[in-house]
Amino acid sequence: MKEDILYCETCRHNVCTRRIPLFSSLDEDNLRKIIGIIKRKHFKKGELLIGDKTILDSLIIISRGKIKIFRITHEGKEQILYIFSEGDFFGEKNLIRNRLTNYNIEALEDSSFCMIHKDDFQEIIHEHPQICVKVMEELCTRLDRFENAVENMGTKNVDARISSVLIEFSEKYGKPYKNGIMINLPLTREGIANYIGVTRETVSRKLSSFQDKGYIEMIGNKKILVKDRVILEEFIQ
Amino acid sequence: MKEDILYCETCRHNVCTRRIPLFSSLDEDNLRKIIGIIKRKHFKKGELLIGDKTILDSLIIISRGKIKIFRITHEGKEQILYIFSEGDFFGEKNLIRNRLTNYNIEALEDSSFCMIHKDDFQEIIHEHPQICVKVMEELCTRLDRFENAVENMGTKNVDARISSVLIEFSEKYGKPYKNGIMINLPLTREGIANYIGVTRETVSRKLSSFQDKGYIEMIGNKKILVKDRVILEEFIQ
DNA sequence: CGCCTCATTGAAGAGTATCAAAAACTGTGG
DNA sequence: CCACAGTTTTTGATACTCTTCAATGAGGCG
Numbered sequence: 299m300k301e302d303i304l305y306c307e308t309c310r311h312n313v314c315t316r317r318i319p320l321f322s323s324l325d326e327d328n329l330r331k332i333i334g335i336i337k338r339k340h341f342k343k344g345e346l347l348i349g350d351k352t353i354l355d356s357l358i359i360i361s362r363g364k365i366k367i368f369r370i371t372h373e374g375k376e377q378i379l380y381i382f383s384e385g386d387f388f389g390e391k392n393l394i395r396n397r398l399t400n401y402n403i404e405a406l407e408d409s410s411f412c413m414i415h416k417d418d419f420q421e422i423i424h425e426h427p428q429i430c431v432k433v434m435e436e437l438c439t440r441l442d443r444f445e446n447a448v449e450n451m452g453t454k455n456v457d458a459r460i461s462s463v464l465i466e467f468s469e470k471y472g473k474p475y476k477n478g479i480m481i482n483l484p485l486t487r488e489g490i491a492n493y494i495g496v497t498r499e500t501v502s503r504k505l506s507s508f509q510d511k512g513y514i515e516m517i518g519n520k521k522i523l524v525k526d527r528v529i530l531e532e533f534i535q
Numbered sequence: 536m537k538e539d540i541l542y543c544e545t546c547r548h549n550v551c552t553r554r555i556p557l558f559s560s561l562d563e564d565n566l567r568k569i570i571g572i573i574k575r576k577h578f579k580k581g582e583l584l585i586g587d588k589t590i591l592d593s594l595i596i597i598s599r600g601k602i603k604i605f606r607i608t609h610e611g612k613e614q615i616l617y618i619f620s621e622g623d624f625f626g627e628k629n630l631i632r633n634r635l636t637n638y639n640i641e642a643l644e645d646s647s648f649c650m651i652h653k654d655d656f657q658e659i660i661h662e663h664p665q666i667c668v669k670v671m672e673e674l675c676t677r678l679d680r681f682e683n684a685v686e687n688m689g690t691k692n693v694d695a696r697i698s699s700v701l702i703e704f705s706e707k708y709g710k711p712y713k714n715g716i717m718i719n720l721p722l723t724r725e726g727i728a729n730y731i732g733v734t735r736e737t738v739s740r741k742l743s744s745f746q747d748k749g750y751i752e753m754i755g756n757k758k759i760l761v762k763d764r765v766i767l768e769e770f771i772q
Numbered sequence: 773c774g775c776c777t778c779a780t781t782g783a784a785g786a787g788t789a790t791c792a793a794a795a796a797c798t799g800t801g802g
Numbered sequence: 803c804c805a806c807a808g809t810t811t812t813t814g815a816t817a818c819t820c821t822t823c824a825a826t827g828a829g830g831c832g
């Protein structure tokens with residue numbers, strides 16, 4: 299069956315080809331070709347995929363798991379720039395220019411990746427320029443997120459930033475629950491802190507405060523139930 | 536003379552076509568075609584080109600002057616996201632998707648613009664897909680800047696953010712001077728404050744402090760001489 | 773069950789925002 | 803070229819928020 303041929307051994311659910319928007323415009327033949335090109339790799343939780351100032355010459359698609367892309371300042375502070383999960387891709391910046399990476403990439407859980415080498419990808423783009431538009435769309439989406447992030451960090455207080463990350467996580471990693479949205483947190487408190495640019499103690503205090511007020515409920519350290527999404531959204535406006 | 540034919544009446548120096556990287560891969564014939572399509576517009580200092588939640592259906596190239604792209608929070612705080620000048624373009628996000636704008640655009644000085652309608656631009660891209668790569672490169676450059684901005688706002692103190700904007704401005708608007716780089720500031724103190732997410736008083740205090748230490752020298756309100764660029768760079772690292 | 777990691781809480785301190793007032797600058801018109 | 807008026811900037815005092823440092827508490831995995 300065609301389904302079998304198109305099945306990528308790493309991506310249990312065909313993620314790296316059929317399911318991601320990047321290749322949605324391709325037909326079966328071309329998908330098959332791409333699957334032939336793909337290199338697979340697996341990383342365990344906590345492992346570093348890519349270090350700062352190294353060469354990244356492939357487009358990487360996440361077929362399973364989650365990663366964080368972050369920088370470390372010379373004072374040792376960590377700033378998380380992206381959290382990516384199944385279906386997301388990264389490394390696109392290095393496809394059109396030759397530079398060393400300017401961040402680190404680490405697996406947040408056991409993860410699998412499909413990698414397409416720069417040269418192969420350029421060939422694909424050449425044959426299917428519409429993929430270029432998809433990449434542009436994704437770049438625009440990321441720009442949107444950063445524009446919002448800069449606005450938040452520049453004009454909003456910490457309540458707004460916490461609300462913002464809770465809403466982002468509830469959209470990406472949340473599932474409807476009897477009285478709200480249950481989030482499976484991809485990050486620890488410290489990770490959240492490094493994502494929004496505050497200290498872990500501040501995150502702790504704010505989350506406790508939000509819980510006291512009934513906006514959220516913390517279930518252990520790895521889950522948060524968002525009980526009042528509307529009020530969180532009001533903090534951001 | 537060919538030069539005459541290619542001369543765009545708005546852009547005294549042929550900026551909108553020959554001089555901007557976006558169209559650098561086109562030949563004379565195609566440049567001439569684009570010049571025929573372009574609509575010109577002029578705005579005075581302080582005028583609003585585009586308001587929030589409106590339609591922007593053209594790619595706009597700045598042929599003369601400077602603009603700021605900014606948002607206003609519901610508390611009335613302004614966050615400047617971009618400052619663009621001669622040769623820069625914007626509006627590209629709306630070329631591939633139909634959305635209302637999510638920011639305001641205002642002329643920082645008397646400015647002239649060359650506008651290419653969405654439909655025309657898509658036609659150009661169709662005939663010259665290499666322009667798509669140029670747009671992607673520009674998007675990547677902007678992403679880089681925002682990644683840096685988020686890192687700065689998240690992990691660095693205000694000294695670092697002031698240093699960062701001084702270096703950015705000295706690269707964009709600075710000219711070598713006997714003992715440093717003279718910057719013609721595109722923004723007031725308040726503008727700088729709204730660009731890096733602090734108050735105007737803080738900008739004042741920090742600049743005074745930098746002047747006392749001999750890093751910079753303020754010439755009136757519209758010029759700053761960067762005397763010790765190296766030390767400013769150390770603040771950012 | 774115990775250990776190690778992660779999270780919470782408290783108290784003190786640093787840094788920026790805010791409010792208020794004075795000073796400096798810029799551009800205009802005489 | 804100077805004076806004036808409006809705007810912008812600087813400076814000071816105070817308040818508030820977040821950070822830092824320190825200690826306690828809870829969670830999760832072997």
